[in-house]
Amino acid sequence: MLAIIEQGLILSLLSIGVFLAFRVVNLPDLTVDGSFALGAAIAVKALFEGISPIMAITMAAVGGALAGFITALIHRRFKVNVLLAGILVMTMLYSVNLRIMGGPNLPVPRVSGQQQAPSYESMSGGTLLDDLFADSKAADGPSAAAQKKTVANLFTGRLDGQDLSKISIVIIGALLLLSLFLRTDLGTSLRAFGCNPAGVTAFGISQTFLAITGLVIGNLMVGLSGGLFALYSGFSDVTLGQGMVVTGLASVILGEIIFGKVKFLYGLLAPVAGGVLYQALLSTAMRYGYRIGFLASDMKLLTALFVISVIGVRQLASSPRKQRFRAEVKRLWLNSRGSR
């Protein structure tokens, strides 16, 4: 239970990022998959280089912000559709992340010792085919002499409430700073921009500037989330970001269902609650889903269907057609009574 809350809270920073992009500035930003993995890659690499954990997650957040900046720039300067701009940056980041980590996967060093394993042959003393080769020299592991040192991680993983309190401090700090920011003139125009992009131009504020600000702050949160997640899980993997946009979006929508029209802190609390609830639902589905016939591989379909159905229901509920439909049903009902 505690684990679900911890992970949910870390991923709720991602949900806040998605919320800022999709809801506040109304730009569907797909950079998220890449910037989450970027945050993770930077954080672990920084730890590996002996940088302190706090500094590492700060760098992760800055990395995410930079990714958002590039997406916004491509979108506004080159007039590229924001979805495409996001996909382009996400694609670039896959290669960038591989470069940063120097490979597809990087653990937070928790045991000191060798860097890499020796080869199979040098461990087993060769294979049974050795006599077939002219040179039966067993290959040694590359850089077997290289040693690595352990570093202090931010999280202990002991589930004793320590990790939770650290995560909570980050979340509360982020929420406070963000809500203070959204109160400022810039924040207000950012919110206005999401509702009516043309409207803000009338007040002499550049749309480009606002789009950049929105995506930078959104991806800053995503990068921070990725960095924290990597330190929390103890490793970073190049595939870590896969499907994070959908996870974030599902959390945002869940949050909106919980809070309805009530908006605490400019609606920032909704994605946090949604993020935790989403993790709880996901864990329950993974644990017990197979009893009612779900396969593990169905989860992605279910998540996407959930997002679609919520959006669909909302759309139908607000459309005039629904009102007409209601009136029609009422008329038929009255007619059928009348004809009896």
Add this chain to the structure above:
Amino acid sequence: MKRILLVICLLLSVLGSGIEMVAITAIVEHPALDLVRKGVLDELQEQGFVIGKDIEIEYQNAQGSTANTVAIARQFVSLRPSVIVGIATPSAQALVNATEEIPVVFSAVTDPILAGLVAAFGRNPGNVVGISDMTPVGTQIRLAALVLPEARSIGIVYNTGEANSVSIRNFAKQTCEELGLRLVDITGSSAVEMVNALNAMASDVDLLYIGTDNTAASSIESIARVASREGIPIIAGDIDIARSGGLIGFGFDYYVVGRETGKLVAEVLRGVSTEELETKIVGQESLVLFINLDVASALGITIPQNLLDRADIVVSDGQERSVD
């Protein structure tokens, strides 16, 4: 009377809790990884642990999502099982970072040192032990050079996003340098990218080498088609990959990896400390040599008789037979 009933109830509940939980998680549903899990369960049953009576199995799959491996690991730890089995690198990494007390047995991790699971092969302090699926890359490359002595450049097909494959690639590079061969990276992060890369580069290489890459394994049919069109043989580090159009395969069955893992799990269940168990590779007697003579004759390659004598599985005239 009531008191006696109470005592009986208490005794029963103690006996009831005697059933031990073995939690198993894998990164994705995949034929090789599923074989590992089957091997673990078969080994446990063979060693006398009856599922449902002595042990209960909790299995969860992360559906290929690294983020899910973390959620599953933390959830498993809160269930307090007797031992947790992590199959493939991300699942194992998530587990070792989630607990310092519950024994973790990893499996099918090529380089557990690089992955940060253990400090070295053999005995280690701590709660982590396991089986590596490190494959004899050097020998596989040497086999390729033995069969095709005129080959100058070897194309290695792999996904740069798979940790296991990158380790294998580095070993392959080293052996190629020793033998004076050129290693050409043919990479892709998906099946489509991989086949595209292969189409672009196939004419530059004399043979293809595939280690235990998951992406290559899932697109092996397309890879084999390109290879046969270009008339280049495939040497594989995995027998199942070799079965789909490969010339030579030298590696082990993942079921054996599972059985070896199961032995460690059984020891842990009997109360042996993980610190007394050894992290190891699969023994050389489990390595299987696969040779497809049909592919050889189609490509006009003669397999040396002394190599053919060592084959465990030979395909000829469309028939696969095991040789003892």
